[in-house]
Each structure stands twice: as C-alpha cells, then as structure tokens.
Amino acid sequence: MRFREKVYVFFTALAVLIIVGLLFYIIFDIVKNGIRVISWEFISQPPREGMTKGGIFPALYGTLLRTLLMLIFVVPVGVFTAVYLNEYGSGKNFSKWIRLAINNLASIPSIVFGLFGLGFFVLFLRLGAGLLSSALTVGLLTLPLVVVSTEEALKAVPNSYREAGFALGATKWQVIRMIVLPQALPGILTGAILSVGRGMGEVAPILFTGVAYYLPYLPSSVFDQFMDLGYHIYIMTTQSFNVELTKPIQYGSTLVLLILTFSLNIIAILIRSKMRRGRLG
Amino acid sequence: MEAKERIAYIVVSLLASVAIVSVILIFVFIAKESLPVFFNPEIKKEANLRIFFLTRDWQPIGLEPKYSFLPLIVGTLKVTLVAIVVALPLSLGSAIFTAEFAPRRLREIIKPIIELFSAIPSVVLGFFALMVIASWVQDIFHTSSRLNAVTAGFALAFAVIPITYTICEDALNTVPRELKEASIALGATKWQTTIKVVLPSASGGIFAGIMLGLARAMGETMIVLMVSGNAAQITWSFLDSVRTIPATIAAEMGEVAFGSAHYVTLFFLGLLLFSITFIINYIASILLERTQKRLRGER
Missing domain, CATH: 1.20.5 (Single alpha-helices involved in coiled-coils or other helix-helix interfaces)
Incomplete structure (x- = not known):
C-alpha cells in the first residue's frame, strides 16, 4: 500500500477510535461522578426536602413497574407476530403488510408515540394517565425489537425439526408449541430483554401518558400516576430550582439508569452471540 | 382437534x-x-395553515398567541444538519474500516461496541450533553449561552451514529467478493477498490443509512429538549438557542387545555413530524431493497 493510502486508512481507524473513545468517556464521566452517590439508601429511600436530598426509590419503582407491565403486553404480541410471519404467513400479502407496519413502528419518533398514547389510550379508551397507558404506549415502541429477535430465532430452527414433528402426526399448532417455540426460546428472551432495556430509558412517550413530577405515595393500581427514573433525571436537570445543589443526585440517577439499560443490552448481546455460535456447531 | x-x-x-x-x-x-385546524371555525381563527407557514413567531402563551412553525422548522433543520455533519464522517469512516480493513477479530469487537451506543437512553445522552458537551462547545466557540444548535446537534450525533454506522456497514458487506477480487486482479490497491468499486456499489445502502439517521435526528426529543436552549427564533447562527418540533410538543403538551387551538396545533406538529419521518423511512427502505437486489444480481 502506498503511503497516502495508509494515511486514508488511518483516518478510518481514527473514526472508530473517536466513536469508541466518546462512548467510553460518557460511561467514565457518569460512573466517576455517580458512583459516590449510589448507596443502599439512595436506591431504597424516597426523595426528601423538595427532592434535594434522599433517594430515588419511587422513580425506580415506577420505571420497573411500567416496564414489567409493558412486557406482559409486548411479549405475546411480538412473539406471535413473528410466529405468524415465519410459520403461517410466508408469501402471503398479509405478511407483507405486517412487515411494513413493523418497519414503520420502528421509525416513528418517540414523541409521536406519546401524542398517540394521549389521544388513544388516555383520552379515547379512557384509561387515564397512568401506568397502564404508559406501558402500552412504550410497548408499541418496542414491539419491533421483540418481533425481529423472535423471527431470527424461528428462522434458525431447522425445517427437519418441523418435518419430524409432522411425521409423528403432530398438527401445525402442536409443532409450533412443542418444537418450534422451545427451540426459539433464547431468541424470544433476547427480544424481551432488549425491549425492556429500550423501554426503561424512554421518556418522551410517557410525558403525557402518566408520569408525575413528584408523588408522596407509590402507585397502587395500574391506573395510578407514577414517578420514573428517566423523567426524574430530566426534571432534576432542567426544572429543579437549584440545579447545582442536586447535581450529585442527577449523576446518581443517571448512573442507575445506565447500569440497568447497559447490563440488559450486554446480556442480550451475549445470549445472541452464544446462540449464533451454537448454530454454527 | x-x-x-x-x-x-x-x-x-x-x-x-x-x-x-x-x-x-x-x-x-x-x-x-x-383536523380542527381545517374544519373548526373557532380554531381556524387562531391556528391555520397561513399562520403556520407564513408568519414568523411562535408565542403560544399570551393574550395573542402566535403559532408560526417557521422558527421550529428552522431549529429542527439546524440541529439535524449539525448532527449529520458530525455523525456522517465518523460513522461512514468506521463502517469502511470495519468492513474493509479491520482484521476479523477486531471487527467482532468493534461492531458490538459501537452498536452498544444505541443502548444509551436518550435522556442519558441529553444529561451528558448538558454536563459536558455544552461546556466544550462554550469553550471552543466562546458563546454566550451554553445551550444552542451546535451543542444539541453534537449530542444528537451520538444517537445518529449507531444507526448510520450499522446500515452503512451492512451495505458495504453485501458487496459481492467477486467485484472486489476483479478490481484487485486488475491491479487496483485495496483503498482504490474501496473507493471506486465498493462505495459506489453500496451507495444506495449508504444513502439509506444517512436518511434514516436524518429521520432519527429530526424526531429525537429528550436530547434537544435538554440542550437546545428551547428559544423559538429564526436566525442564521448555529450558536443561537433553537427550539425544535419534537421539543416543542414535549415541553408544551403537558400544559395545554384539551381541544384548545394550542392543543390542536401541537397535534398538527406531530402529524407533520410523523409524515416527514414516514416518507423518509419509505424512501430509505426502497433504496435498501433495490441495492440489495442489484448486488445479488437480480434486476
């Protein structure tokens, strides 16, 4: 390679270095400033003294609860959408429409989901602004993740498995339920984990569908308003009357959210790469 | 049964x-x-297409509310432009390196790391931008306000990079080996092959990656809400505070009266945003499909 070309290649490598460096710097900065704040008390106590002291428990609780609720909706819908695409509907026009819709859902800006959640779940279905409306709104946003991940796993199940099932006299549904789905379990799990990782950090879709600035009590039903970790970070940094004073709390909250979403994504990556390696034999 | x-x-x-x-x-x-923007006579007096696109001010609160979309559109375009200018060279450069030059082992480390970027919630990126990037921008450009289109665009680039990178890298990878080998056999160097053979063959996919990155930057809410400064104004400078369409919806929808002109206007903004991203996404998916077909040798 000529010298000039080496320089060009060096620049492309530099681009990688810059991106990876920035990523690590973000993590480093948040860990460095956040780690001092995190303690058992910070995780388990509610905010005190006008949210300038204390912990983040209600926000953490709200985030976990709305994400759990979201899973109940998004996993069956996502998994069976993928089952339809891969097992029943290959080649059908309906499948083409489903794919188009999934692609679209993946590209709609999150704030538009928020508007939809307000117009449809909160006002039209009269679910009110609360955990359920937020969970459903965020669920729609993460649906494509579950579908794509499950479909990849379904595709990886060898056709001979299905044929063996049919040869033993099993019906289509029995083959799906007893052979295909158990085989695809790691893929389904990956999808579910990814959707949780994504859903937890989303703030825009819940702005008008149920999140609250501060609540002195924990939500007791799915229709109650809730506090949320991501939203907590947002209001502490922009709406709080003393941003400097609460800076440690902001960093602590951000670190907790980052740890949650990152660890989930890393788990998903690990499962997936293990799955791929297993398939290659 | x-x-x-x-x-x-x-x-x-x-x-x-x-x-x-x-x-x-x-x-x-x-x-x-x-819809009331078109059909409700009461609302039409305050909010209609002429006001949206032919006046200059966005001042929704006050005795005489003003609902011009222009400052919001200008703001959105500004941050999107900065985001793409920062993200494109970085993500395309990285894609070229990983797809063409990196050894396989290295490649398998780089890819998931860059893709991990997309696992950072946007509110965390916004927070980091507020704490760190805003100060960088202020130090470099000596601006009066820390929060402006450059800060927001820079932060948005973090959200754009994983998308553009992944799609560009995929596009480069679908270029058939025979094409590269033919070029190398003719005496071209690896770099010449990359620039003159691989990049043109994958151009459709790369373009799709850029478009999807654009759509992401335009629709991103939390980052811009936190670091753009949120001042609705029409200026030429990128170092002025701006207010984007998604940030406007996010900041104001919580406080409007249901069914008021302001409420309807914010939904109309949402419709606009939805339509733009829908169209961009549609074009990008057609581009991707066409490139893949061509590279597989189908017509």
Missing part, C-alpha cells in the same frame, strides 16, 4: 395484526386531533 388448530391460527393472526392496526390508529388519532 380441528377446532383447536383453527382457534390457534385465528389468535396468532389477530396478535399479528396488532402492528398494522397500531400504525393505522397512530395515523388516524393524530390526524383526528389535528
């Missing part, structure tokens, strides 16, 4: 149709809430 099979099929089909129904409902409900 027969009945059970049929029930299973029906249930699966019903669950599979949720995605289609949702997309339709999303469009219908956002359109429905913004």
